[in-house]
Amino acid sequence: MACSRCVRFCDEVSKTGELRLMNRGDHTTIDTFAGRELDNAYSVNTVDICPVGALTSRDFRFQARAWFLRDSESVCPGCATGCNIDVSVYDQVELSDYNGQAYRIRPRENDAVNKSWMCDAGRDVYTRINSNRIDQPFAHGIEVSWDGAISRAHKLLHGATEIPGSVVGVLGFDCTNEEAYLFARMMREVFGTSQVALLASRPLQQGDDLLIDADPHANRRGVEAVIGDAAVGDVAEYLKGAQGVIVLGADPRHYMHASAIRDAFSGIKQQVVFSATVTEATEGAAIVLPTSSFLEKEGTWINRDGRIQRLFRGSRGHGESREDVVALAAFAQAFVETWTERSAIDAFDELVADHQGPFGGLTYDAIGKLGVETQTAASSTDVLKGATS
Numbered sequence: 001m002a003c004s005r006c007v008r009f010c011d012e013v014s015k016t017g018e019l020r021l022m023n024r025g026d027h028t029t030i031d032t033f034a035g036r037e038l039d040n041a042y043s044v045n046t047v048d049i050c051p052v053g054a055l056t057s058r059d060f061r062f063q064a065r066a067w068f069l070r071d072s073e074s075v076c077p078g079c080a081t082g083c084n085i086d087v088s089v090y091d092q093v094e095l096s097d098y099n100g101q102a103y104r105i106r107p108r109e110n111d112a113v114n115k116s117w118m119c120d121a122g123r124d125v126y127t128r129i130n131s132n133r134i135d136q137p138f139a140h141g142i143e144v145s146w147d148g149a150i151s152r153a154h155k156l157l158h159g160a161t162e163i164p165g166s167v168v169g170v171l172g173f174d175c176t177n178e179e180a181y182l183f184a185r186m187m188r189e190v191f192g193t194s195q196v197a198l199l200a201s202r203p204l205q206q207g208d209d210l211l212i213d214a215d216p217h218a219n220r221r222g223v224e225a226v227i228g229d230a231a232v233g234d235v236a237e238y239l240k241g242a243q244g245v246i247v248l249g250a251d252p253r254h255y256m257h258a259s260a261i262r263d264a265f266s267g268i269k270q271q272v273v274f275s276a277t278v279t280e281a282t283e284g285a286a287i288v289l290p291t292s293s294f295l296e297k298e299g300t301w302i303n304r305d306g307r308i309q310r311l312f313r314g315s316r317g318h319g320e321s322r323e324d325v326v327a328l329a330a331f332a333q334a335f336v337e338t339w340t341e342r343s344a345i346d347a348f349d350e351l352v353a354d355h356q357g358p359f360g361g362l363t364y365d366a367i368g369k370l371g372v373e374t375q376t377a378a379s380s381t382d383v384l385k386g387a388t389s
């Protein structure tokens, strides 16, 4: 069979033209020109569109029985485009060692975002679900229970809560809108700190004209919209002299940040870090609280075009990790007993009530599986589409 869909994909979508129908009649084969390989940033889409399974993905081949996998709808966290995806998760009770592991990512059709395509790099983000995860809370490098970690954090920070603003907060651009909202609210209501530092987790990358955005974060636009004027301008100055710091989904020790930021962060004695994966910040923190990957929680992200899209909980968490909104509530309750735990959906409703401008009139149900447009302002990197640094 030589339907030539893969040839047309390379000619018309990736516009790289590596594949050709070679020879004639019953000798026809699909091949590359001599000396060329099928090597473009979107090459695995040819596997998705091959109707007979003649093309297979080297990464997924022989890794799992496809009929043991369950597809879960989600959004790619690989860049600000927010391609719609299906994540295939192992889902067999009797094979519990592998349960919850993600094995592959394929594009989910959404004409307003990614049509039926995604980039090859985006297919690798399933490793963020499986690898480098933190399974257990830590206090001073020792594994402890959640209760133990939180009561230790309370002891470390309780004194500082007497002085409003002495505990500062750092938030990453991969957090959901609901997490950003609850984090800012916790900093304000529990620690008396009205501002929050926003930090990138990865350097800008090479974007293109098809899907890949220069901004490698899933929700910069959403986090900026939620935090608004409460975002600090000079992060190093904000961190300098603080008695304690709470970090959610960011890594202030990452080499990409200016040394002034890294030094100011390192100078803070009491560090509490919420993170799904091991980072340089978790390595040095007094308290580490394990949170969820993008597949283990509900929430919303806003992509580069201002489209709000939902994450769906498609897998149980790793080890003792908790959904970020649940972890934040448990932490806040140690300081303010009346702080209520909210689901992501409840937090979204409160967010909409508080931010009528950008989120006005939105409901969680209306966002559905394909997302809707918001009135959020363009994020600070929109002008950098296609930038290299």
Ligand code: SF4
Pocket: 076, 077, 078, 079, 080, 081, 082, 083, 114, 118, 119, 120, 121, 122, 123, 211, 212, 213
């Ligand atoms: S273009 Fe961006 S959002 Fe889309 S699949 Fe690639 S990394 Fe993910």
